[in-house]
Amino acid sequence: MRRLPVSEASIRDRAAVVGIGQTPFAKSLGRSEYDMALEAILAACADAGVAPRDVDGLVRYDMEQVDEEMLLAALGNPDVRFFAGTAWGGGGAASVLVVAATAIAAGMAKHVLVYRARARGKQSVYGAGKHQGGRYWERLEPELPGLNGWHAAHGLVAAFQEMAMIAMRHRIEYGTTDDQYAEVAVAFRAHAVRNPRAVMRTPMTIADHHASRMIADPLRLFDCCIETDGAVAMLVTSAERARDLRQPPAYVLAGAMAGGGHHIRLSTFWERRRADDGAPRAGRRLWAMAGVRPADVDVAFFYDFFTPLVIMALEDYGFAPVGEGGRFVEGGGLAWPDGRLPCNTNGGQLSEAFIHGFNNTVEAVRQIRGTSTAQVPDCRLAFVAGGNTDPTGAVLLRR
């Protein structure tokens, strides 16, 4: 690909993903997040050929319940000298990797673990804490001092209901259709059918999508990600160190983060122009740091919390003009192998598992290694984005 001039502030090509690991994914595993996290982390270290005691950095989603202290106690008290978290849930699916690469570029750590463990299946509620497994929103406090209070008293209590309102606005402005939503769900399901790790492996048609029940207009059940248990982890190190390890490195070509609107604060969501929202801003910085453009990307991973958000993300990150994301996905636009841009080749959160987007990031590494079950031939450049209705981030991984 042709390289464009690159921006100055840069983590460009400084770090690489050298190990990936995961648990099985299922609607219910009956295991603790702590236990699942350790299985995934040890697998990632083994995959990389790095001893867990040599881990010296930890980056997690800040709502991750398996914290640094718990990991130290379980990993034989390694000398962890850098630890950080990224806020805003699924917005962090790529940002955690940006933070890990930043730590490595700054020389603050050499082997950084990045991980996410989630008992999120409906059967997995194991405690009364707000974020302890299961449906967090069912445990909203009866009195709400925070921003939730502006929504929840009117019956807007869960992320999918807030996303429905954001998706409805996109339909109002651009005429996005049910058929276009279905294209996203059907493409990703077809990827999951090929993936033995995926939870949802029954083939889906556009008619199947339309027949699924309406949850919160315009979202049907099959527009929504699944709720699962599982954990994923990756080990990140410097580009130099990566060349000595056993796996083909997935270099972090570029990464960017950007604050912006959040679905839990709808009253301010439309306060800024869409072009000034988090995802478009992160996108502009990402492309400038990488010196490549969207057309150079071989495979992309969008935060597929809900089908219309994938359509919006295609626009936010410049893969399609604003208002044209719906047309971009038509005719199997996101499907492997022949779509215009194969996306979420693991089946995504709609069909593989809902590990807060981080399972998509792991699959991006598989694509760079050439080991996906829906492998893009000669895959050199993979794009990964966090949730685009949160403060967010995105990364480009390269061979």
Added chain:
Amino acid sequence: MTTREAIVARGVPLPVPTRDNAPFWEGTRRGELLLQRCAACGRFRHYPRPTCPACLAREHRWERASGRGTVWTWTIVRGPTLPAFEAKVPYNVVDVLLDEGVHFVSEVLDCPPEAIVAGMPVEAVFVPASEAITLVKFRRRAPRGG
């Protein structure tokens, strides 16, 4: 008590006034929709916050809004929801663009799901939900006057 029973017993979650927004909730108890308005540049804002997002001035007034606006976007909740709201499924939730230029999340009362369209004119009504909290809901209104 099971977790489920405990959730049901909690009922409708209501806001708790804070130091940032107490005047808003005092206003709704009197049947007034109050919005912060920047004393320097005149811009309205919601949610309440200490500074104006346009000019960063801290000085502001709480000003009575018209209560009128139009539906910017909406959803009809049909699927899983908090037990406190299950009996009223399907119900609407709307984002109203108030005439003052700010967005307000609420519900349009007495409005069948299929009647809601973007741009539908609405006006605020005040619905007591507890001793301390009166919620701002909306009703349909004629496009002009009414």
